[in-house]
Amino acid sequence: xxxxxxxxxxxxxxxxxRKGFIIMTLIVPVLALLAIGIFYFVSxxxxxxxxxxxxxxxxDEVGGFDQHTTQGNIELVSFDTQDEATAALxxxxxxxxxxxxADYTSTGVVNRYTLTRELETPQxxxxxxxxxxxxxxxxxxxxxxxxxxxxKPLALVTTxxxxxxxxxxxxxxxxxxxxxxxxxxxxxxxxxxxxxYLVQGLGDEKESRLIEVLLSSVNTRQxxxxxxxxxxxxxLVQVVVWLASLxxxxxxxxxxxxxxxxxxxxxxxxxxxxxxxxxxxxxLLAALSAGVGAISPSAREGQQLIPIFTLLLFVPLWFSSIxxxxxxxxxxxxxxxxxxxxxxxxxxxxxxxxVAAWELAVSLAVMVLSIILVMFLAIRAFRVYLLMYGKxxxxxxxxxxxxxx
Amino acid sequence: MLAxxxxxxxxxxxxxxxxxDLSFSVAxxxxxxxxxxxxxxxxxxxxxxxxxxxxxxxxxxxFGEKLGEATKNKLGYLPEERxxxxxxxxxxxxxxxxxxxxxxxxxxxxxADELLEKTGMLATKSKKIEALSRGMGQIIQFIVTIIHDxxxxxxxxxxxxxxxxNTELLKSMCLELRNQGKAVIFSTHQMNQVEELCxxxxxxxxxxxxxxxxxxxxxxxxxxxxxxxxxxxxxxxxPGVTGKRQHKGYIELILDGKTTPKQLLxxxxxxxxxxxxxxxxxxSLNEIFLKEVGKKS
Numbered sequence: 001x002x003x004x005x006x007x008x009x010x011x012x013x014x015x016x017x018r019k020g021f022i023i024m025t026l027i028v029p030v031l032a033l034l035a036i037g038i039f040y041f042v043s044x045x046x047x048x049x050x051x052x053x054x055x056x057x058x059x060d061e062v063g064g065f066d067q068h069t070t071q072g073n074i075e076l077v078s079f080d081t082q083d084e085a086t087a088a089l090x091x092x093x094x095x096x097x098x099x100x101x102a103d104y105t106s107t108g109v110v111n112r113y114t115l116t117r118e119l120e121t122p123q124x125x126x127x128x129x130x131x132x133x134x135x136x137x138x139x140x141x142x143x144x145x146x147x148x149x150x151x152k153p154l155a156l157v158t159t160x161x162x163x164x165x166x167x168x169x170x171x172x173x174x175x176x177x178x179x180x181x182x183x184x185x186x187x188x189x190x191x192x193x194x195x196x197y198l199v200q201g202l203g204d205e206k207e208s209r210l211i212e213v214l215l216s217s218v219n220t221r222q223x224x225x226x227x228x229x230x231x232x233x234x235x236l237v238q239v240v241v242w243l244a245s246l247x248x249x250x251x252x253x254x255x256x257x258x259x260x261x262x263x264x265x266x267x268x269x270x271x272x273x274x275x276x277x278x279x280x281x282x283x284l285l286a287a288l289s290a291g292v293g294a295i296s297p298s299a300r301e302g303q304q305l306i307p308i309f310t311l312l313l314f315v316p317l318w319f320s321s322i323x324x325x326x327x328x329x330x331x332x333x334x335x336x337x338x339x340x341x342x343x344x345x346x347x348x349x350x351x352x353x354x355v356a357a358w359e360l361a362v363s364l365a366v367m368v369l370s371i372i373l374v375m376f377l378a379i380r381a382f383r384v385y386l387l388m389y390g391k392x393x394x395x396x397x398x399x400x401x402x403x404x405x
Numbered sequence: 406m407l408a409x410x411x412x413x414x415x416x417x418x419x420x421x422x423x424x425x426d427l428s429f430s431v432a433x434x435x436x437x438x439x440x441x442x443x444x445x446x447x448x449x450x451x452x453x454x455x456x457x458x459x460x461x462x463x464x465x466x467x468f469g470e471k472l473g474e475a476t477k478n479k480l481g482y483l484p485e486e487r488x489x490x491x492x493x494x495x496x497x498x499x500x501x502x503x504x505x506x507x508x509x510x511x512x513x514x515x516x517a518d519e520l521l522e523k524t525g526m527l528a529t530k531s532k533k534i535e536a537l538s539r540g541m542g543q544i545i546q547f548i549v550t551i552i553h554d555x556x557x558x559x560x561x562x563x564x565x566x567x568x569x570x571n572t573e574l575l576k577s578m579c580l581e582l583r584n585q586g587k588a589v590i591f592s593t594h595q596m597n598q599v600e601e602l603c604x605x606x607x608x609x610x611x612x613x614x615x616x617x618x619x620x621x622x623x624x625x626x627x628x629x630x631x632x633x634x635x636x637x638x639x640x641x642x643x644p645g646v647t648g649k650r651q652h653k654g655y656i657e658l659i660l661d662g663k664t665t666p667k668q669l670l671x672x673x674x675x676x677x678x679x680x681x682x683x684x685x686x687x688x689s690l691n692e693i694f695l696k697e698v699g700k701k702s
Contacts, residue, residue: 003474006504014492208488213549216482217505218457219474 001362006065007226008233008250015197017199017235023191025238028186029245036253056125057085057097062104068135071128090114103270116142159219179246180351181273184317184344186297190232192310192342195289199306201227202290203299220382232279239278245269270350273360280367281343285309291378309340316345327353336363361397406469406586408433409454413461416449416612423449424460425612431605431621433556436583438603438620439592440690446612447592448485454590467557478507481555485562485592487546488493491535495545496525497574498534499552508554513552520548524574526536539569547575551582558582559590564598576602598688608694615697627693628685632666633657635682636673648667655682 015021022156042060055075059082060066061129069076079085085097096114104110110129114119131151139146159167204213214223289302296302316323317337323332336343336355342363349355355363409431416424423437424446431437439447452458456472467476489498496517503513521527524544529537543566551558560579566571579602579616582589591603599606599620606623608616615622635655645664650657660669666685675678688696 003505006501010501014490204491208491209484209486210488210490212452212455213482213502213546214505215457216480216484217477217502219456271488381511383615 002289004229005220007223008230010035011227011230014201015231016237018197021197021238021288025241028242032245034251036249052174054340055349057088057094058129059085059097061100062100065100065133067139068132071131072124073191075122076128076129085276086113087116091119096125100133114398133270134370148224149335150321162206175295178351179250180270180347181320183242183246183270184347187239187274187347188310188313188317188344190235190238190242191278191285191313194231194282194304195285195306195310196303197234198227198231198286198289199293199296199302200299201231201304202293203296203302206293206296207298218403220379224290224327228283228290230277232282232286236275236278243274243350246271252387270347273346273350276364277343277346280364281373283338283371284339284367285313287371287374287378291374291381294378294382312338312340313344315341316348320348323348323352336360339365339367407431407435407466408468409590410466410469411450411454412464414450414453414460414465416453416458416460423612424453425605426463427609427612427614428463429614431557431588433588434583434586435604436579436589436602438599438606439590439609440599440606441594441609441615441696442598442694443594445594445609448561448595448610449612451561451590451592452484454559455584457478461488468526476665477597478553479556480551481506481549481553481558483546483558483560483563485565486636487543489534489542489546489549494531495521495537496530499545502549503552506555508553516552519549520552524548524676540567543567544571544574551578555587557588557590558602559592561592562594563591564593564595572682583679591616596694600690606690608690608697610635610694610698615694623693624687624690627696630662631657631686632669633682634673634680634684634685635658637681638677640678643669643672645672647692657686 053073053075055076055077057079057080058065066078079088079097082099085094085099088094089097095116096112097110098110100110101107109135112125112129134151135147138150161167173262202211206212216361264374289306292305293302296305319331324328332349333343334340336349338345344385346355346360346371407430409429411427411429413426413428414424416428417420427446429437439450440490441447445617454467454472455458467480470476470597472480490501490562493501496540499517500510500513504510507592508516509658514618518527520528521530526541526548529541534542539670539692543563544607550560552599556578558583563575563579567575579589579591583604591599593599603620605618606616606620633652633655634657640656643658645661645668646658647661648659650659652694658669666683670680670683673683
């Protein structure tokens with residue numbers, strides 16, 4: 001059998017038998033299944049939730065705010081003076097009270113008093129007070145339906161159209177972002193894990209001097225290609241398992257839980273681009289890892305050097321909040337084209353705004369060119385430094401040897 | 406056909422010339438000693454022979470051809486510092502590394518059983534490498550080196566760290582390989598080990614050849630004009646003996662240029678001296694090495 005194939009098979013089998021790999025591959029679908037199950041049992045088994053009524057006090061210095069004192073689960077109790085309300089508060093008869101000052105109708109200011117330290121007024125309290133004031137102000141002035149409409153939150157339904165005016169298949173929203181967001185993180189972890197295995201494998205073989213036995217049987221190209229392909233295929237299996245489980249999990253979640261899960265969508269080309277960017281991202285990082293593995297005197301030092309470039313993988317995730325607020329920021333174009341950040345940047349952007357075809361083309365072209373260049377340099381480093389044990393070359397030496405080959 | 410032919414190889418690294426114009430050949434059916442102190446250039450020479458690194462100039466041929474994938478299958482190499490896949494079992498390690506030498510899985514497993522039994526390691530077959538002692542690991546690596554029936558076996562410091570029992574086991578297996586007509590290259594800095602195993606040697610120092618040729622011829626070339634004697638009785642004055650050196654348990658008699666050891670032995674016997682040991686003093690390889698290096702410096 002071809003020796004590259006033998007090394008490929010050995011590395012692949014070795015990688016997929018690792019406990020870390022098996023746990024990482026299975027934990028994602030298993031955790032998702034578990035979450036769906038828990039959510040299902042909690043939502044169906046718990047029965048209707050018991051809503052506790054809260055009583056809050058108020059002092060009406062304007063007069064006339066005496067109707068609509070039940071706002072959802074909040075009961076409003078009137079006090080004649082602020083002193084009475086304060087006494088009730090400090091005796092824990094009411095958890096809080098508010099005062100509608102005499103000049104409320106001209107200033108719009110309402111004062112709230114509470115014993116609790118809080119960052120801001122809870123939303124349900126604000127809504128209850130606002131609706132209480134609105135209802136009392138408008139009663140008799142407009143029909144009750146109008147009051148109800150005013151109090152209801154705005155129900156804004158946005159529809160995205162295509163350039164031809166038809167309703168687009170992808171409507172956007174957070175439902176579209178969930179899967180790419182989670183997948184980006186998993187992709188980055190999988191790429192990082194594959195690189196760690198590669199550097200660790202090379203470092204171990206170098207440290208144990210097994211590399212000499214291997215090189216007396218095969219050449220450097222066979223060894224490197226076999227290793228990179230073997231570990232890359234193992235990583236790809238992991239990504240494919242995750243990707244394949246996504247539609248099944250989504251179907252399961254939307255059929256059993258419905259609601260928000262039903263709104264989750266996979267962006268177009270997501271699975272294809274996910275696989276393409278994994279392959280290219282892995283090839284690039286594997287070449288970098290092989291270079292690092294060759295230069296590092298030990299497996300441990302190699303692993304310490306990996307974060308230099310694997311951290312770059314996570315950069316788009318650090319800036320993801322900016323993406324959500326400013327999806328068209330030029331930073332995203334840069335991260336899409338820069339080869340190490342491209343896999344994650346593209347995955348995230350697919351879920352938010354999509355990526356223009358030209359950007360994808362440039363990004364893929366830059367990645368392919370980078371892979372060729374880095375692979376070329378990595379093979380040189382591999383040849384020069386693979387047999388240097390316990391000695392860390394200086395940067396000057398590395399650059400000189402890369403130039404001379 | 407020669408097993409190995411090395412012609413004027415040179416290899417320099419940034420700070421030094423590790424191998425400087427070295428030439429030698431190794432025939433099939435011989436144990437060839439590559440000897441010299443630490444840092445002499447032995448391992449670099451072996452790595453060039455194994456095509457792990459390329460020489461700056463000069464060339465190496467193995468069985469008459471440049472080293473390629475097919476030729477690599479004819480080689481067995483035990484590097485100086487040993488290592489195997491710690492997480493794999495003994496059998497998995499042997500079978501995988503044998504497959505890289507062109508063996509199919511079935512025959513590799515069968516041969517592994519045979520060699521494990523021969524070395525008394527069959528009980529470790531399913532154990533992980535990390536569970537073995539260093540010496541045991543070394544035996545497994547020796548099995549990996551010879552499992553594919555190589556025509557050329559290169560052993561770099563094969564006995565380092567082995568106990569006497571395992572050292573003897575490996576020595577007997579090396580002799581067996583030679584008797585099967587294989588070429589064995591044995592690299593070491595422990596010159597005493599070479600004396601009992603090797604047919605021919607290359608002694609290197611600072612990357613250059615110091616001595617090269619048949620071991621017995623070299624030793625006779627450096628044989629001194631003295632004999633080592635352990636006796637009972639009174640020695641007295643002996644004609645032809647110009648000096649005496651007392652050692653622990655024996656005496657060294659230095660002969661004049663005209664008297665041969667045979668003549669001295671006859672004189673001793675004629676005087677009725679009881680002789681427990683009579684040996685023509687031959688310098689050890691270590692002494693020869695020191696003499697040669699001293700001469701050059």
